[in-house]
Amino acid sequence: MSDTVEKHVYRVQGFSCINCAAKFEKNVQHLDGVVDAKVNFGASKLTIYGTASLDELHHAGAFEKLTLFPEKGQLIPAPKEALWKRYFHLVLSALLLLVGYIFNMNILFAGAIILGGFSLFQTGLKNLIQLEFDMKTLMTIAIIGAAIIGQWEEGAVVVILFAISEVLEGFSMDKARASIRSLIEKKPAEALVVRNGTELMLKIEDIEIGDIILVKPGQMLAMDGIVLEGASSVNQAAITGEAVPVEKAAGDEVFAGTLNEEGFLKIKVMKSSEDSTIAKIIHLVEEAQAEKAQSQQFVDRFAKYYTPVIIAIAVLVAIVPPLFLTGGWQKWIYEGLAVLVVGCPCALVISTPVAIVTAIGNAARQGVLIKGGNFLEEMAAVKAIAFDKTGTLTKGTPIVTDFINFSDDEHLFTKVAALERQSQHPLAAAIMKKADNSVDQVEGFISITGKGIIGKINGIEYRIGNTRLFEEIPAEVHTHITSLKTQGKTVMIVGTSTEILALIAAADEVRESSKTVIYKLQQLGIKQTVLLTGDHEAAAEAAGYVAGVTDIAAELLPQDKLTFIKKLSSTYGKTAMIGDGVNDAPALAAADVGIAMGKAGTDAALETADIALMNDELNKLPFIINLSRKTVRIIKQNISLSLIVKLLALLLVIPGWLTLWIAIFADMGITLLVTLNGLRLLR
Structure with a gap:
């Protein structure tokens, strides 16, 4: 547009x-x-x-x-009516029907039809004048026709059953939409803001980036931001699906819609209310529920031709037997009216969307964003999954795994940490994390690009770096270095200008859940699990061995990953790729389903992938596959059930056994059944 x-x-x-x-x-x-x-x-x-x-x-x-x-206005709840007021006409209609049966009076049946079907007839007659043949039009023709040929009591029963089924269907769809409503309700309407030293209660749309908001224990966070002061545990279930609260302190990122459980927090607002993580999640989930799955597209095309065909069959049933076969006009007009009721496409049309809406809402509550029903269907058929290594199968942050001290200096690692505190090297943080707080003073610090760092402590010059920083390395030390590198570890040498003092090895730690997840995927019938990485062969082999993947491809450029995904798809069929949503963008796009590690709301992850794991939890993968397969099973069950029951009911026309009672149960009964079947996905 x-x-x-x-x-x-x-x-x-x-x-x-x-x-x-x-x-x-x-x-x-x-x-x-x-x-x-x-x-x-x-x-x-x-x-x-x-x-x-x-x-x-x-x-x-x-x-x-x-x-x-x-949409941007305040959510106004529908006015609550007393149950007796809302359903008074329906109850009165049912009472008239009951009394009509007792006294066998058509006038009472007529009253039941008018009271119970007034709103139905209003719409149905308008549609009939405009030649719009939807469910209400077909029901109106059938009920009025039943009254004309004297089937007053059956017309009344059909009206009441139809009204009851509409109430139940509305209730069921509200249940399916509950996950979205619960997310929307988690967006506070206002927050306490500090401006110019004054505390003000402002609506969230009036809060600006850079404002300071105050959040007391037990309050919901209204905006995304950074903690300036305070510490607390925050329940992030609405964003990430994780049940355990996360500890937050100064410098940590927090999200709107999460619950501050314990402490007092002062937060600097970093995003507008429209750009907050929860706002994006709500938008993405709602858009996903509008995305039609392939099965729904098929049903929509089918229903387009289905209704005219049913009307044609009903007309033929009403006029052909009396003209060319045996039987009176009244009997076969009645049969034709029953065909109209049976032929209402409601059960068929709703069979897919109710399952899709429910499944996507369920996934959102678990911290998994699925961007459309088509991706649910694709995921159900996936036979191969490719994993990025760093940040996906591994935690993405290196840790010190080995410290081999060749000297007799017990405080050597503390001195190494003091030197690394001056460094910008990615492994410096891993060393400092492992060491105690160092108080050693470093003098003459020098960083040599591509080699390492040099600095003096207590007048002694220490060096930390690779082999190029040292003139001579003993054979024994070389053996240790080779051994550590074959395990996929990065090795740093510690020494002076004259001798080697120690070796430090670091590696990106494999997630604890990786091995379990890979095993579960294989149990679910995933034929190929592949680790794709730009890292060197040894690191890839080490991570792949721990995780238990079936294949490993290392030292790949982004275009190499893309080529590998295409090859994987041609060999195994439907393929999924899981990565960080940025570096793996080409491969994510090439896969049938791209899955991003969401890092609790990373914009790139939300925008580039078909599915996002908001809490970076790999163990959600088996959940997604199970959910998608169950969704597809339920959709197939619903479509098959709708068509089979209607076909069986229509076959009853041949011996002339189809009644309005059977017709309404075949239509409304199946509509309710497929709706309830779809709601099973809430669990």
């Missing part, structure tokens, strides 16, 4: 079915000033390109009594 066209997003309350959402979308598209409109049924959102007033939008949704409000 052109950038010159205004875009407006609204939240919608009141959707009862997916067909109603489609009709609302069409109504909005026909409004003056609207270039295009898209309804996201899963997230209950409307996106408009162009301009339309709220009054016009409410008028477009009047058939469903829809309520709209701007």
